[in-house]
Amino acid sequence: MTAPLEWTPDARELADLELLLSGAFRPLTGFMSSADAHSVDRSGVLADGTRWPAPVTLTLPDDHPAAPGDRVTLRDPEGAALAVLTVTGRSDGFVSGPVEGLDAPEHGPFARLRRTPAEVRKELGDGREVLAVTMRGPLDDLDEITATAEELGATILLLPLAFGEGGPAVVRAALKARDRLPQGTLLTVVPLAPREQAVDLELRERVAEAYGATEHLAGPEPVSLPGPPHRRGLVVFLTGLSGSGKSTIARGLRDALLERGSRTVTYLDGDVVRRLLSAGLTFSKEDRDLNVRRIGFVAAEAARHGGLAICAPIAPYAATREEVRAMVEAVGADFLLVHVSTPLQECERRDRKGLYAKARAGLIPAFTGVSDPYEEPEDADLEIDTTGVSVERAVRRILDPLIQGGWVR
Numbered sequence: 001m002t003a004p005l006e007w008t009p010d011a012r013e014l015a016d017l018e019l020l021l022s023g024a025f026r027p028l029t030g031f032m033s034s035a036d037a038h039s040v041d042r043s044g045v046l047a048d049g050t051r052w053p054a055p056v057t058l059t060l061p062d063d064h065p066a067a068p069g070d071r072v073t074l075r076d077p078e079g080a081a082l083a084v085l086t087v088t089g090r091s092d093g094f095v096s097g098p099v100e101g102l103d104a105p106e107h108g109p110f111a112r113l114r115r116t117p118a119e120v121r122k123e124l125g126d127g128r129e130v131l132a133v134t135m136r137g138p139l140d141d142l143d144e145i146t147a148t149a150e151e152l153g154a155t156i157l158l159l160p161l162a163f164g165e166g167g168p169a170v171v172r173a174a175l176k177a178r179d180r181l182p183q184g185t186l187l188t189v190v191p192l193a194p195r196e197q198a199v200d201l202e203l204r205e206r207v208a209e210a211y212g213a214t215e216h217l218a219g220p221e222p223v224s225l226p227g228p229p230h231r232r233g234l235v236v237f238l239t240g241l242s243g244s245g246k247s248t249i250a251r252g253l254r255d256a257l258l259e260r261g262s263r264t265v266t267y268l269d270g271d272v273v274r275r276l277l278s279a280g281l282t283f284s285k286e287d288r289d290l291n292v293r294r295i296g297f298v299a300a301e302a303a304r305h306g307g308l309a310i311c312a313p314i315a316p317y318a319a320t321r322e323e324v325r326a327m328v329e330a331v332g333a334d335f336l337l338v339h340v341s342t343p344l345q346e347c348e349r350r351d352r353k354g355l356y357a358k359a360r361a362g363l364i365p366a367f368t369g370v371s372d373p374y375e376e377p378e379d380a381d382l383e384i385d386t387t388g389v390s391v392e393r394a395v396r397r398i399l400d401p402l403i404q405g406g407w408v409r
């Protein structure tokens, strides 16, 4: 018997899945084919001519075995089975097909405030004028909303579009607004991930209609207040060959930061990571990628709460480093990629642990720089070649811009 097929979509895809299942994306009942997605992108209509503003797609890696006719269980990151996708097609990295919801218990902040369009429409009753207000941030003019609703003789329906880190704050703003709007104002949380502006607006309108809106008002765009750099999370990620100086610089930076005392510091030492977090992993491409992702995950968790994390793995693959950057930026933190670019020749001359000699002798297979690849970063924020440079100077090359940029006081 073959293993049951399953997949964990990313946060945006899961948000779309919830809207597909609730009927908020009607007439859509599943993830789009690449033909539909391209057609929507090009001309705002599905391949069959139905108007629809935005692609709603699910990406599946090429090595996932799902094929047309298969049923794939879609799970959330904690493993709860949310839905089953019946595959109708795969192309351009997308998997398409209708989705059926499973009875997964709802959780997450303000889950109790999520209702389906059908439930909301039932509560609103037939033939009523409904002014839906979609919001991604606080509403700045409640009087105007009240006046518009009075003019239309409409019930107000607040639709906080809660997605990602800022989601709960939008719901709190909507609850506050409801207290100051006319009695009978309804509120339901909609997990609609933002799109590019014009598309976002049209999609908001379509979703509002599904909830029974006869008129739609888009709340103001949220003013993004990321907070001052010294309170923002930061990940300093050093990458480079073995012996290039990553750990030495990372430790020097950690010590300098602790001496200044203005920030909490998490140092993910490479050896400690390999001994604990990544114990048992090898140096195959898959295991290196997993190791680097794990490091990125922990660093992003520290940064999510405003911490400063320093990590220093070889991290030889560009795509995996990019994934880590995205993970960190997704929690609202900054990411500084430092390429410790000390050339192989100098690393090999140092050969502190005698590993290069062993690698050359064929005793260590797949050794980075000798018999395994290192993809030079093209997106490094800083580059440091430590050849003939003191450790203090190398540390200052990172510390100075951190101070100048306001990350460190």
Ligand SMILES: Nc1ncnc2c1ncn2[C@@H]1O[C@H](COP(=O)(O)OS(=O)(=O)O)[C@@H](OP(=O)(O)O)[C@H]1O
Pocket: 241, 242, 243, 247, 270, 274, 283, 287, 288, 289, 291, 292, 312, 313, 314, 315, 316, 353, 355, 364, 365, 366, 367, 368, 372
């Ligand atoms: N095959 C092979 N290739 C490269 N490095 C090897 C290998 N085998 C063992 N080592 C030792 O492991 C250290 C690198 O581990 P990392 O976790 O940083 O590597 S990776 O990011 O997962 O590629 C690296 O330590 P550093 O010298 O601190 O970089 C090596 O000492």
Ligand SMILES: Nc1ncnc2c1ncn2[C@@H]1O[C@H](COP(=O)(O)OP(=O)(O)O)[C@@H](O)[C@H]1O
Pocket: 240, 241, 242, 243, 244, 245, 246, 247, 248, 249, 312, 350, 352, 386, 387, 388, 389, 390, 391, 392, 394
């Ligand atoms: N400017 C410098 N910065 C960092 N390391 C340096 C520098 N100059 C010489 N070194 C030496 O290079 C070696 C780097 O080793 P290490 O920090 O363990 O590298 P990696 O963590 O990249 O494998 C150490 O022996 C260190 O003393």
